Amino acid sequence: xxxxxxxxxxxxxxxxxxxxxxxxxxxxxxxxxxxxxxxxxxxxxxxxxxxxxxxxxxxxxxxxxxxxxxxxxxxxxxxxxxxxxxxxxxxxxxxxxxxxxxxxxxxxxxxxxxxxxxxxxxxxxxxxxxxxxxxxxxxxxxxxxxxxxxxxxxxxxxxxxxxxxxxxxxxxxxxxxxxxxxxxxxxxxxxxxxxxxxxxxxxxxxxxxxxxxxxxxxxxxxxxxxxxxxxxxxxxxxxxxxxxxxxxxxxxxxxxxxxxxxxxxxxxxxxxxxxxxxxxxxxxxxxxxxxxxxxxxxxxxxxxxxxxxxxxxxxxxxxxxxxxxxxxxxxxxxxxxxxxxxxxxxxxxxxxxxxxxxxxxxxxxxxxxxxxx
Numbered sequence: 001x002x003x004x005x006x007x008x009x010x011x012x013x014x015x016x017x018x019x020x021x022x023x024x025x026x027x028x029x030x031x032x033x034x035x036x037x038x039x040x041x042x043x044x045x046x047x048x049x050x051x052x053x054x055x056x057x058x059x060x061x062x063x064x065x066x067x068x069x070x071x072x073x074x075x076x077x078x079x080x081x082x083x084x085x086x087x088x089x090x091x092x093x094x095x096x097x098x099x100x101x102x103x104x105x106x107x108x109x110x111x112x113x114x115x116x117x118x119x120x121x122x123x124x125x126x127x128x129x130x131x132x133x134x135x136x137x138x139x140x141x142x143x144x145x146x147x148x149x150x151x152x153x154x155x156x157x158x159x160x161x162x163x164x165x166x167x168x169x170x171x172x173x174x175x176x177x178x179x180x181x182x183x184x185x186x187x188x189x190x191x192x193x194x195x196x197x198x199x200x201x202x203x204x205x206x207x208x209x210x211x212x213x214x215x216x217x218x219x220x221x222x223x224x225x226x227x228x229x230x231x232x233x234x235x236x237x238x239x240x241x242x243x244x245x246x247x248x249x250x251x252x253x254x255x256x257x258x259x260x261x262x263x264x265x266x267x268x269x270x271x272x273x274x275x276x277x278x279x280x281x282x283x284x285x286x287x288x289x290x291x292x293x294x295x296x297x298x299x300x301x302x303x304x305x306x307x308x309x310x311x312x313x314x315x316x317x318x319x320x321x322x323x324x325x326x327x328x329x330x331x332x333x334x335x336x337x338x339x340x341x342x343x344x345x346x347x348x349x350x351x352x353x354x355x356x357x358x359x360x361x362x363x364x365x366x367x368x369x370x371x372x373x
Contacts, residue, residue, distance in 0.1 A: 031135035033146035033160035070094035070101035092205035099298030119180030124228040149359030162226040229310040240302035247355040248284035249318035292330035
């Protein structure tokens with residue numbers, strides 16, 4: 001196989017007997033993830049990580065338009081009605097136009113944010129044999145893996161992940177890795193509190209009572225995915241995470257200061273600037289569904305880099321709810337003769353199962369649930 005350093009010059013592999021499935025299985029069987037490849041000293045990207053040229057062309061072409069990424073200060077949100085209304089208005093505007101915004105003065109201590117990032121680093125940089133004990137593709141329990149869609153996506157992404165379902169059934173302390181156990185217990189408590197506050201603001205921004213979304217149980221399920229993006233030898237040939245939208249109600253993302261997260265806005269990829277102490281909030285597919293397209297679940301991606309590691313922690317509300325059969329559909333208070341429902345009812349489990357089976361292939365899972373009005 002010939003791989004050059006520029007996308008335009010990538011030549012199609014000519015080996016007639018290339019067995020992609022076997023190579024994927026061999027990588028998975030190492031149970032060492034992408035970090036294991038870096039530790040082994042790879043200087044060329046293994047073929048399973050190389051993305052099609054047409055998906056890579058815009059990596060080096062940043063937007064020429066300046067956009068002010070939404071930043072919302074939550075200071076005074078519960079004390080001052082005037083400030084609260086201003087925040088509600090800003091949440092509505094950002095959710096309708098961007099599907100993303102950053103928040104500061106959210107109540108989660110900066111020291112806890114830093115410790116959460118450090119905990120992810122400690123787990124990934126500990127002895128590989130200890131990490132292997134957690135390697136699993138059973139996403140219902142605490143586990144470590146590389147690419148949840150490794151065997152279904154067109155190309156693998158350059159990252160490793162820890163996954164942990166937090167609510168409604170939290171793991172036992174002994175199920176969590178010892179090197180990050182305490183912070184993986186304490187950080188989600190803060191995120192759950194913050195999530196309830198965010199759902200109240202979003203209910204109000206839709207013209208509903210503050211507790212409407214909470215009473216719908218949108219805030220009842222929480223899972224954490226902790227991503228570790230090692231330095232990549234050929235970052236122009238792959239992604240940290242390919243473009244996708246999230247399969248939940250909302251995501252609260254903690255990112256480090258290296259950057260790399262990009263959001264699609266007005267047909268351009270816009271960098272999400274790292275801000276010390278800030279958290280990123282984005283609308284998920286299930287929220288777009290229940291809001292009947294009033295709020296947008298927007299595609300985003302993470303670039304690979306020869307710097308790093310980059311670390312992020314995504315907290316997903318409503319992505320998984322175990323065997324729950326509770327179905328969600330467009331909120332009836334938002335519907336009218338002019339605004340009929342655009343989606344069929346679905347459960348978070350059904351949506352997540354379809355999302356995982358489809359993989360990060362660059363298409364939206366929402367299309368599968370859209371009604372043909």
